[in-house]
Amino acid sequence: MTTTATPREDLRDFYENPAVPVASGSSRSRRQARMLADALGPAATHGARVILDIGCGDGTAAATAAPYLRGHRLVGVDWSQDALTRARTRVPYAVRGELTGGGLPLRTACADAVLFSEVIEHLVDPDAALDEIRRVLRPGGHLMLSTPNLAAWYNRALLLAGVQPVFSEVSLRAIHGRPGKEVVGHLRLYTARALREFVAAAGFEVVRLAGAPFHGVPRPLRPLDRLACARPPLASILLLHARRT
Template sequence: MSVRERLRQLYEQADQENRQTILRLVLPAPGGTLLDVGCGDGSWTLEVASRTEASHVIGLDGSSPLISAASKRGIDARLSELAEEWPLPEHSVDIVHSNQVIEHLSDTDHFFREIRRVLKPGGYAIISTNNLASWHNLFFLILGWQPPAAHVSDEVIVGNPINFDQGVTCGEGSYPLHRRLFTHRALAELAGHHGLTLDAARGAGYYPLPARAARVAARLDPTHAAYLAHRYVAGVSASAAR
């Protein structure tokens, strides 16, 4: 197995572990409303919804084909450019979920403002994203290479010879580029700035460790895991990164 193939395998393991971590953060809200920001085709949305016990599941996405696919799964799927005001009234949802979306946005303040606007008092949000401070990112920087999650071009993936996406062309709409990357502290503090209080923080994935060892390491040291998974409650601004 080549280094790139091994890295892809580790990535897929970490992604699955991150999804399980998200599900462990879910608190049931029987009969409530779940909003999935960046719902894609809705398949993962339904997994989250089954844990929440929500009776109304709304999905937002900027892709018409994905919205169509999500609608066919019974989701109230709405086409939305996430950089604009979301098509929901204030205080209308009990749970907001967003996995691997915020890193693709330029206006992350708008993202958090909209979450705070649509959440009901007492509601909560689960947000997961790549971790800029993961040990594998730090290791690549020590080598003088670009961290795989840190994109520097709108046209091509460059800067890391063992990145399995190295050299991939990023024509318009063909590759979801990352615009903003967060550490645990930065994510928690920005959410706090917009009135969301950190309630729980977890990590998932710990390259290059295999799945079982990575699970233990991420539990012991979530601030350096491959992924961040945070749960926030709607409330006054707080120093969430303590």
Template sequence: MAHYDIFDPVPHRAHMRTLAYLRRGDRVLEVGCSSGALTEHIAAMGCRVTGIEVRPDAADQARRFAEDVLVGDLTTMPLALPLSNFDAILLIDVLEHLVDPVGALRRLFPFLREGGRFVVAIPNVAHWSVRFHLLAGRFAYEDSGILDRTHLRFYTRDTARAMLEQAGLEIDETDVVPDVPLLRLKPRFVGANYRIASLLPGLLSTEFFFVGTPRRTS
């Protein structure tokens, strides 16, 4: 998905879904924090936020709300972070932009404290809108959304889960970001939008959330 520069307050959408996984007082590492649209609301919950952002100009803006923002590419940058420090590590629409998402995810494992959790959101390439265009013989990159031109990888729910498990995450919870035609345009139908999308997640979800912890090794 595109960089988040504006907070989206719609229930069950990516920003509100992310906040629901956090608790007051959490130490949060937000990978891909952009200019801080979500960071501001995480900090307002009483969380202490550290960000990672590839764009220096966006990182400067995010520092208004974060304790610190590291600048660089997650796959190659030095990670000057305290070990076993974070209660939650967020990768919201990040992994699909990376050449090596498995390796990047594994780099973050040492910084999660015991009992902490990863919260990952990944766009759903099997969404009805993409299927419709494929049936018409079209696959056109866009400036934002599921076919964002900066996406290097595309996932369904099953392949996203398989990638996370390959990295070593044990998935404890999954959820949808609903997008039912017509219902999504009516605020009063937000609950129905979510319930129906949950019945047909592969078709009616723009992205999937995964919450998990690194698998214990004996």
């Protein structure tokens, strides 16, 4: 009798592979951190807050955000032991946990804010993930979510030309039919409208939607990519700020 690995087991193996990228661009991290810092206010004035970086990867994003969040307690969470080993060199606290299955090893309403950066596009069950994030956030707590934009300005042009959009993947083994070389395990993609509706349906109030550039855009096109951030539905990366209702 033969057995086959389940999709969850395949994905665990994929993300435990040290060759798989677990960090994204610093520009997105800085913009997202500034949004959260503005929402929380200075720790000296409003008190220290607990911020969970769920899906922290190697800790690069948390380390980039830390200068904007001085005085607050930043905790990294990831399911990849390899990623956590690297994260612990960059953030003071990092714990292993997952959003689905048994859930996070954290008590209910323990956090004031959650950074959820470039994670939701990798998930089999994003509904369960937002339910778990809502559980660990206190009422009124902040969710700072970022994800690639399916309707980014260049993806609209690529689709018109019959080319697979950037960020989308049809295989975990190789890139087929679109620009780029790295396979990073994207399972789901969102437009600005879809992301707003999805987060609101999960029990959050959307406060703001902003855009960020993508570090993988070819250098000659980067000025145009930065300009597109002024209109989030066209931006490369969607930055969404929501509050738990």
